[in-house]
Amino acid sequence: MEMNGFLKEKGLDPSYLQTFEKLAALTLEWNGKINVTAIREPSEFMHKNIVDSLALLGAPELEKAGAVLDMGTGGGFPGLPLAAACPEKSFVLTDAIGKKLKVVDDVAAQLGLSNVRTVHSRAEDLGHMPEYREQFDLVVSRAVADLSVLAEYCLPLVKQGGCFIAYKTDAAAEETEAAKPAIGKLGGRLADIRPDGIEGSGHVFVVIEKRSATPKTYPRKAGTPSKKPLR
Numbered sequence: 001m002e003m004n005g006f007l008k009e010k011g012l013d014p015s016y017l018q019t020f021e022k023l024a025a026l027t028l029e030w031n032g033k034i035n036v037t038a039i040r041e042p043s044e045f046m047h048k049n050i051v052d053s054l055a056l057l058g059a060p061e062l063e064k065a066g067a068v069l070d071m072g073t074g075g076g077f078p079g080l081p082l083a084a085a086c087p088e089k090s091f092v093l094t095d096a097i098g099k100k101l102k103v104v105d106d107v108a109a110q111l112g113l114s115n116v117r118t119v120h121s122r123a124e125d126l127g128h129m130p131e132y133r134e135q136f137d138l139v140v141s142r143a144v145a146d147l148s149v150l151a152e153y154c155l156p157l158v159k160q161g162g163c164f165i166a167y168k169t170d171a172a173a174e175e176t177e178a179a180k181p182a183i184g185k186l187g188g189r190l191a192d193i194r195p196d197g198i199e200g201s202g203h204v205f206v207v208i209e210k211r212s213a214t215p216k217t218y219p220r221k222a223g224t225p226s227k228k229p230l231r
Contacts, residue, residue, distance in 0.1 A: 003051070023107060024045045024046055052196075052201065061138055068082070069092045071153055071154050072094070073104065076108070083113050095120065098120045101120050105118055134160065134214070135157065136158055138165065151183050152182065152220070155187060158188075159210060163191070166206040172204060187214045189208065189209045193206050
């Protein structure tokens with residue numbers, strides 16, 4: 001999709017194109033020093049990282065959210081593009097790899113994104129910190145992990161009445177069905193599997209509502225969710 005047309009479709013002023021081009025250039029410059037992304041060609045980067053991240057714009061769950069957390073943000077996706085497009089919302093971008101968060105901090109500072117904060121932590125630890133547990137209206141993640149594992153990382157951080165949205169491929173139906181028992185144990189309910197609206201992307205949003213408090217035993221200790229996913 002042509003970028004100006006995409007921005008218009010998402011209700012963004014054409015001036016945002018300059019912001020996103022700078023975001024791409026800064027990240028790719030860092031990529032020459034440390035491994036931030038496997039995507040190195042600027043136009044591919046814009047499509048696969050920035051357009052893909054911004055596909056969530058207009059979703060009702062994002063529209064009504066004030067506090068958003070991006071789990072496993074890596075080089076800042078989807079968090080940085082969403083924060084640039086939604087300056088009225090606050091964003092926490094978290095990852096277990098500290099050097100990637102240094103890149104995110106630098107890019108956010110150079111873009112003037114005062115609504116972005118990074119937290120260096122494992123998801124299993126973050127979910128037990130009182131300042132983060134059940135404090136977010138919306139948690140998002142593009143991290144590559146089984147949905148049962150992502151739910152255990154993310155749902156403890158979502159307020160009751162809030163949502164967790166996983167960016168997944170359109171082959172996620174079987175994985176999502178298998179994750180339903182875990183989602184229920186964590187206080188969630190599968191609400192929707194929704195195409196991301198980008199033609200040819202092959203991606204969907206898996207929307208999980210937080211219906212009740214997550215039991216205090218979750219998330220389990222570091223490494224356990226990925227080795228023994230809840231079923």
